[in-house]
Amino acid sequence: MNAIIGTPQPRLDGPAKVTGAARYALDNSRAGMLHAALVLSPVALGRVAAIDDAAVSALPGIRLVMTHRTMPKLEEDKPMQEGGHAHASFRPLESDEIRYHGQPVAVVLADTREQAEYAAGILPVRYEARAGAVAHLPEGAPSEEEVGSLDVGDADAEWEASAVRVTADYEEPAQHHNPIELYGCLAEWDPMGGLTVHVPSQWAGGMRAGIAKSFGLPADKVRVVSPYIGGAFGGKATVLGTTLLACAAAKLAGRPVILQVSRQQGFPTSSFRPAARQHIRLGATAEGKLRAFHYITENQTCRFDNVSFPGGEILARLYDIPGMKIREGLVRTDVNAPGFMRAPAETPAVFAFESAIDEMAVALGMDPVEFRRRNEPAKDPVKGLPWSSRSLLRCYERGAELFGWSQRSHAPRSMTRDGDLIGWGCATAVYPTFISTSSATLRLTSEGRAEVHCSASDIGTGTYTILAQIAADRLGLTPDKVTVRLGDSAFDPANVAGGSTTALASGNAVGKVAEQARAALFQALTEVEEGPFKGMAPASLSLSEGTVRAGNATQSLAEAVSSLPRGKVEATDQWAHPEMPAKQSKMLWRAGSPQGGPDMQSFTALAFGAQFVEVRINPRTRTIRVPRMVGVYAGGKILNPRTAHSQLMGGMVWGLSNALLEASEVDRNHASFVNADMAEYHIAVNADIPALDVEMLEERDDKIGPIGAKGLGEIGITGTAPALANAIFHATGIRVRKLPLRIEDILS
Amino acid sequence: MSEAHHPAAAPPRAVPPAPDGDWPIATLTLRVNGQAHRLAMDTRTTLLDALRDHLGLTGAKPGCNQGACGACTVLIDGKRMNACLTLAVATQGQEITTIEGLAEGEALHPMQQAFIDHDAFQCGYCTPGQIISAVACIREGHAGSAEEIREFMSGNLCRCGAYPNIVKAVQDVAAKGGA
Numbered sequence: 001m002n003a004i005i006g007t008p009q010p011r012l013d014g015p016a017k018v019t020g021a022a023r024y025a026l027d028n029s030r031a032g033m034l035h036a037a038l039v040l041s042p043v044a045l046g047r048v049a050a051i052d053d054a055a056v057s058a059l060p061g062i063r064l065v066m067t068h069r070t071m072p073k074l075e076e077d078k079p080m081q082e083g084g085h086a087h088a089s090f091r092p093l094e095s096d097e098i099r100y101h102g103q104p105v106a107v108v109l110a111d112t113r114e115q116a117e118y119a120a121g122i123l124p125v126r127y128e129a130r131a132g133a134v135a136h137l138p139e140g141a142p143s144e145e146e147v148g149s150l151d152v153g154d155a156d157a158e159w160e161a162s163a164v165r166v167t168a169d170y171e172e173p174a175q176h177h178n179p180i181e182l183y184g185c186l187a188e189w190d191p192m193g194g195l196t197v198h199v200p201s202q203w204a205g206g207m208r209a210g211i212a213k214s215f216g217l218p219a220d221k222v223r224v225v226s227p228y229i230g231g232a233f234g235g236k237a238t239v240l241g242t243t244l245l246a247c248a249a250a251k252l253a254g255r256p257v258i259l260q261v262s263r264q265q266g267f268p269t270s271s272f273r274p275a276a277r278q279h280i281r282l283g284a285t286a287e288g289k290l291r292a293f294h295y296i297t298e299n300q301t302c303r304f305d306n307v308s309f310p311g312g313e314i315l316a317r318l319y320d321i322p323g324m325k326i327r328e329g330l331v332r333t334d335v336n337a338p339g340f341m342r343a344p345a346e347t348p349a350v351f352a353f354e355s356a357i358d359e360m361a362v363a364l365g366m367d368p369v370e371f372r373r374r375n376e377p378a379k380d381p382v383k384g385l386p387w388s389s390r391s392l393l394r395c396y397e398r399g400a401e402l403f404g405w406s407q408r409s410h411a412p413r414s415m416t417r418d419g420d421l422i423g424w425g426c427a428t429a430v431y432p433t434f435i436s437t438s439s440a441t442l443r444l445t446s447e448g449r450a451e452v453h454c455s456a457s458d459i460g461t462g463t464y465t466i467l468a469q470i471a472a473d474r475l476g477l478t479p480d481k482v483t484v485r486l487g488d489s490a491f492d493p494a495n496v497a498g499g500s501t502t503a504l505a506s507g508n509a510v511g512k513v514a515e516q517a518r519a520a521l522f523q524a525l526t527e528v529e530e531g532p533f534k535g536m537a538p539a540s541l542s543l544s545e546g547t548v549r550a551g552n553a554t555q556s557l558a559e560a561v562s563s564l565p566r567g568k569v570e571a572t573d574q575w576a577h578p579e580m581p582a583k584q585s586k587m588l589w590r591a592g593s594p595q596g597g598p599d600m601q602s603f604t605a606l607a608f609g610a611q612f613v614e615v616r617i618n619p620r621t622r623t624i625r626v627p628r629m630v631g632v633y634a635g636g637k638i639l640n641p642r643t644a645h646s647q648l649m650g651g652m653v654w655g656l657s658n659a660l661l662e663a664s665e666v667d668r669n670h671a672s673f674v675n676a677d678m679a680e681y682h683i684a685v686n687a688d689i690p691a692l693d694v695e696m697l698e699e700r701d702d703k704i705g706p707i708g709a710k711g712l713g714e715i716g717i718t719g720t721a722p723a724l725a726n727a728i729f730h731a732t733g734i735r736v737r738k739l740p741l742r743i744e745d746i747l748s
Numbered sequence: 749m750s751e752a753h754h755p756a757a758a759p760p761r762a763v764p765p766a767p768d769g770d771w772p773i774a775t776l777t778l779r780v781n782g783q784a785h786r787l788a789m790d791t792r793t794t795l796l797d798a799l800r801d802h803l804g805l806t807g808a809k810p811g812c813n814q815g816a817c818g819a820c821t822v823l824i825d826g827k828r829m830n831a832c833l834t835l836a837v838a839t840q841g842q843e844i845t846t847i848e849g850l851a852e853g854e855a856l857h858p859m860q861q862a863f864i865d866h867d868a869f870q871c872g873y874c875t876p877g878q879i880i881s882a883v884a885c886i887r888e889g890h891a892g893s894a895e896e897i898r899e900f901m902s903g904n905l906c907r908c909g910a911y912p913n914i915v916k917a918v919q920d921v922a923a924k925g926g927a
Contacts, residue, residue, distance in 0.1 A: 010864050017872030018860040018879060020807020020847035027806035060770045113801070114771065114792040180811040180819050180907050181873045230809070230873025231907045263812040460870030460908050646867050646910060653909025678816035678905065685902040689911040 004473045008642035012464045012479065013228070022228045025198040026260055028186045034063055035113040036249055036259040037120035038242065040268065044101035044133035044334050044671035051106055052124040061115035064253045065123065066107040068093045072248050074214045079305045079337060080238045080496075085203075085210025085591065087238040087271055088337035090304040093245060098127070099303060100336045101135065101672035102268025104242065107249050109257060133334040133671035136174075137275035137300045143329020147299075148310025150326040152382055158292035158323030162283025166359045170280065170352035171738040173663035174300065174673070175273040176266075177341055178683055181230020183261040183270050185243050187250040194221045195247060201226035201487065202237045203496035205455045208489035209591030210239035211247060219591065226487040232459040233654075234340030235270055237496050242269050267676035271339025272664060274300035274307065278352035282360045283323075290321045290360075290375045295353070297328045300338060306330060307338045311349025313382065314432055317598065317606055318353070320377035334671050340498055342654055343714035346431055347721070351659075351739060354427035354722030359735065367410060368426055368726070369396050380604035388605035388703035391634035392428060395610035395697060399426070399632040402693055403612035412733035421617040423731025429609035429633065429719030431500055432598035433710045437576035437585045438505040439492035442471060442513040444521055444569040448546055448558030450475055450514070452484045456494035456506040461713055462643025463502055467510045469640060470707065474514035476544035477557075492572060493588050500607075500711020501595055503639060507707040508575040516571035518543055521560065528563050531555075577705055603703045607710040609633035611652070611719035615727040622743045624728065626656060628691040633715060634699040637708035641696065644712050648694045651716015657684035659721035660740050774837045780805065781849025791837055795829075796820045798836035799846060807847035807876040811905070818904035821877035822846050828884035847876035850883070859883050859927055862917035870908035878904045882918045883927040891922040 016022040041048075053065035071093040078084025092104040105125055110116035159165070185199035195217065201207045204224040212222040229236060242261050250257035261269060276299045283292035295315065301307045312326035341347075361368040376393055379386055400406065408424045409415055415422040440454040450471050458464045468482040475482075485491065494506050522538040525531055525548065532553035533541060541550045548560045561569060576585035579600040587594045598606050612630040617623065631652050638644045661682040667674040675681045694716075701708045721739060728746060729735045736745040774791045777784055780803060787802050794813075799805040799822070811819035813832045820831040823845035850857040859879050862868070869875040881904045885891050890900035897918045898911070906914065921927055 011867065013872065014864040015856070017869055017875050018847075018856065018863050019851060020805070020876045022872055023806070024809070024873060026810070027800070029801070029804075112790055112793075113797060114790045118771075118792075178907060179871070179873070180809070180817055180905060181871070182810055228873075229871060231871045233907070260810060263814070263816075460872065462870075642867050643870075646870055646908075646913065649912060650870060650909035653911060657909075677814060678812045679814060683905060683907060684909070684911070685905060686911040686914065687898045687902040689898070689909070692912050 004469045004479060005639055009465055009469055009479055009640055011462060011643065012468055012484065013458065024181060024228045024230050025186060025200045025226060026182065026184050026258065028198045029258065030188060030256040033256040033258055034109040034111065034253055035116045036246055036257050037108045037116035038104045038261065038265055039106040039108065039120045039123050039125060040102045040265055041098045041105050041127065043098060043127045043129040044135065046098050046127055046129040048096040048098065048105050048125060049128045050126040056108065056119040056123050059115065059119050061111035062108065062119050064109040064249065066249050066252060067105065068096050070252065072251060074244060075216050077210050077213050079307065081307060085206045085239050087240045087339060088302065088305055091241045091244060100268060100334055101670060104245060104269060107245050109249055109253050135333055135335050135671035136666040136668060137277065137298065137331055137333065141298060141331045143298050144332055145306065145330045146327060147306065147308035147330055148312055148326065148328030150313055150316060150324065150382065152316060152324040153322045155292050155294055155323035155325035159281060159283045159294065162291045163286040164284045164363050166282045166356055166363055168280050168356055168359060168737055170278045170355060172276050172348040172351060173739060174275045175341060175662045176664050176681060177233045177235035178678065178681060179231025179233060179235060182263065183240060183242060183266045184259045185246050186256060186258045187247040188256040189250055196223045196225065197243065197247060198225050199243055200229045200232065200236045202229065202232045202457050202459055202498055204457065204487055204489040205493045205591055206496055206593065207239050214244055215247065224489040226457060229457060229459045233342045234344060234498060237340055237498050240270055263678055264676050267673045268336055271337060273341035273344065274338035276300065276348045280352060280356045282356050284360055284364065288364050288366050288371050288374045290319055292323045293321045295326045298331050299328065300333050301330045302335050302337045303332050305337050309345035311345035314346055314430060315349055315353045316382050317380060317604065318428060318430060319375035320381055343431060343717050346714065346718045347658060350430060350718040351721040354719065355725050355737065358726040358729065369400055369405060372396060372428065380599060383599045383604055385599055385602065385604045388603045389636065389699050389701040390608060391697055391699050392608040392610065395608060395632040395634055398695060398697060399610040399612050399630050402632065402695065403630045405612060412730055419619065421619055421731040423615045423617065423727035425723045425727030425730055426610060426612045427719040427722035427726060429611050429631065429715050431607050431711065431715035431718060433605035433607055433704055434499040434501050434595045434597040435577045435580065435600065435605065435704055436495040436501040436505040436595035437574060437580060437588050438494040438509040439572065439574040439588065440506060440509040440513050441492050441570065441572040442510065442517045444517055444561050446558060446562040446567045448481065448556060448561065450477060450482045452482060452510055453491040454486055454494050454506055454509065455489055455491040456502050457487045457497035459497050461502065461647055462640055463506065465643055466503055466507060466639040470507050470510045471514045474511055475518055477546055481546065495595060496593050499595060500713040503709045503711060504705055504707055505575065507639065507709060508705045511706060512575045513571040513573050516573060517569050520571060521569045524564050524569065525560055531563055605704050607633065607635045607715050609715055609719060611723045613723040613727050615724060615731050617731045622746050624660060624741065624743065626690045630693045631716060632695045632697060634697040635712045636699050636701040636704065636710040638696050639709050644696060645694050647712045648716040649692055651714065652692060652720050653684055653689055654717040655720020656688065658717060658739065659724040663740055776837055776840050778836065778839060778844060779842065780844045781846060789836060793836045794832050795834040795836045795839055796831035799831060805846050805848050809873055809876060818881060819874045819877045821880045821904060823880060823884060828881050847880060850879065858921050858924065862920045866913045866917040866920065868913040868917040869910050874904060874906045878906065878914055885918060886922050886927040891918050894919065
């Protein structure tokens with residue numbers, strides 16, 4: 001072992017990414033490849049009455065116009081939340097039916113992109129539209145289906161007995177991921193009936209299963225390749241309908257097909273964060289001890305699938321509240337299926353809850369940090385289990401110190417600078433530590449190197465680098481002697497790169513196979529005739545700095561591996577947490593996504609952080625500026641402080657963007673997302689981002705697995721929006737309970 | 749039937765018909781990274797698609813095809829431009845530099861190295877455009893302070909949120925004497 005884990009190693013994929021050499025899905029091309037362009041429906045409900053494909057078929061370069069009449073019949077696939085791999089169970093071109101605005105109705109294939117896009121633009125399509133489509137979350141719409149329910153104690157009695165009460169409703173808009181990489185793929189059928197799809201994927205193995213199922217193929221006939229992903233954030237976890245269209249068109253045309261889904265077309269054809277509302281009641285004693293928490297939600301979904309993100313069970317882990325009643329529900333609307341978007345359950349839930357906590361602190365006349373300190377739970381309030389580790393209060397202490405919180409004057413509108421209103425706010429960040437499982441293969445080569453294969457994805461999170469660090473640590477190598485290959489369904493199965501699970505699950509798998517390969521190497525070396533270790537006890541051998549040693553005998557790793565009969569050593573295995581039931585863990589090998597947590601059998605695991613922000617508001621124009629943000633997090637073992645810092649920082653940037661800028665605005669006349677491009681759907685730009693401090697506290701967690709690392713991909717976003725809303729209240733005295741937080745909300 | 753037009757739906761029907769149903773093919777010479785390439789292509793081809801589809805230079809990325817994200821940024825006669833908004837035929841006689849032409853042989857350009865050193869990216873997709881833009885930002889004299897860099901790098905979106913590290917990378921290179 002050496003001290004590589006925990007050091008700020010530069011990204012191993014860095015040189016490829018800064019030189020343009022990294023090959024993303026749409027950077028691939030094939031001889032004879034056709035370019036696909038989509039035609040989308042301008043009506044949200046109805047049917048395709050007629051498509052005059054003859055009008056464009058004769059244009060130069062046009063090879064195929066695929067419509068519902070010619071689309072190959074697909075097998076059904078379920079959405080991921082119901083155990084399948086599809087984004088949505090309803091897929092375009094399977095019939096003439098139109099169920100949402102922007103649903104694809106035709107695919108045009110041509111020799112060049114210019115020809116395909118031109119023809120798609122003029123293809124005559126006649127629609128029979130039906131009125132009544134609704135794409136927004138209607139005001140006051142009740143839940144149509146309950147998807148989450150939790151009771152702790154007697155919430156109603158605690159509420160009645162509470163001396164201080166807060167009742168508030170919160171609301172968040174639909175949002176789209178908008179990774180900078182466009183959606184799309186290159187689909188290629190081979191003469192043996194196999195299909196290779198280059199598609200940006202958070203889950204190569206899962207997408208393979210979904211595509212194979214849809215086309216009625218055995219899984220080994222399909223390969224999904226995705227070594228680099230240009231941003232994912234949950235949007236590339238499942239098989240999109242557009243991916244299936246490209247595969248189907250390639251099958252019909254008998255040629256490889258590349259589909260680049262335009263930015264505008266990506267809005268209706270991909271997944272999104274659904275609009276949501278929360279109704280909260282909090283009750284407390286006059287001394288600031290929480291007693292009651294009621295949480296009722298409505299979450300937008302589509303007509304055909306129940307896509308739900310109940311966040312209540314996470315909120316129930318934040319504070320010691322004896323009475324909790326949580327009911328979470330869905331409202332059906334005429335949209336494509338919503339889906340996972342960075343901290344899908346937690347982002348809206350934590351905004352609402354941590355805003356309400358601040359409202360209660362104000363009602364009590366108490367410092368919001370002190371209020372949280374008084375409600376710190378000694379154990380999991382839901383299950384009564386011990387925490388695997390919990391450092392929320394340490395995060396608050398350190399964050400307050402970094403931020404200078406002690407200088408805060410708590411009354412609203414009491415702080416000004418250069419004529420501007422200044423507001424300081426804080427909020428808890430939280431993300432459950434979902435404990436998944438993963439397999440991996442590690443091979444020691446005759447060059448003295450280690451090769452790691454795993455189908456897990458590096459979506460920019462640093463997976464390539466941390467897996468190399470873990471293998472290097474176990475094998476006494478430097479990370480540059482380790483080759484990590486990821487993002488290919490041909491490799492050993494891993495969980496979806498979602499739920500902040502990859503570092504722990506695949507990290508433990510790599511650590512395990514590295515130890516097995518080392519043990520196998522030692523055993524084999526003691527059996528090499530005339531080798532330096534012949535006849536020694538395997539346990540007496542060691543491996544460090546690329547050299548095998550035992551007593552006075554030494555041999556370089558390259559020579560040692562070369563001396564073995566097969567010239568290599570290989571280990572493949574799965575890591576699963578001992579508290580994961582075997583029935584669940586074996587689903588990994590059946591393209592499942594098994595994960596436990598936050599509560600396991602003997603402990604409950606979550607990562608916590610504390611976020612502090614300053615807002616500066618012009619008293620006349622009410623322009624909101626954010627001069628600084630501080631986030632302090634405890635995430636178990638930090639495997640690589642450099643890449644971990646970037647994940648947390650990126651999460652906070654997402655949080656600011658979520659809080660102040662992002663909304664997919666709905667045109668209620670056409671039931672469409674109206675600001676569907678990057679000029680009108682605003683994400684944070686460089687100039688929006690202030691001084692941003694991220695600090696990671698030491699936290700030891702021996703329960704979650706040998707690597708001891710809690711996921712960090714999502715926690716960074718969670719506390720930012722409530723911290724900003726709380727700071728805006730502090731600056732202005734106006735409580736904004738609806739995202740994004742805008743000038744017009746604080747005019748009065 | 750609804751005739752509603754929307755950016756997410758089909759483009760407008762008012763596209764002029766191509767002459768004789770066909771579109772002119774231009775024969776042109778593109779000078780990219782110091783090399784001249786004689787090419788024939790549809791006159792509608794953007795510089796971005798010409799680089800990617802005709803020359804195999806896939807470092808410049810499509811992100812929006814409307815000049816909003818900056819992932820396709822290249823240098824044209826030393827000025828940073830959105831390759832997606834530039835027609836290839838309009839760049840004849842001009843010198844185009846892409847991310848593939850930035851390094852000197854095996855040695856990384858200082859800005860490429862600075863992006864690695866400061867972890868100024870995560871997924872890496874916007875990175876070629878950011879680096880090209882950052883080089884130009886310094887050459888334009890717009891890297892005098894963090895605030896100025898933030899402003900003049902705001903045409904390049906980074907969805908992973910690496911902005912603070914991008915600013916540090918640009919400051920680092922500027923402090924060491926430029927790009």
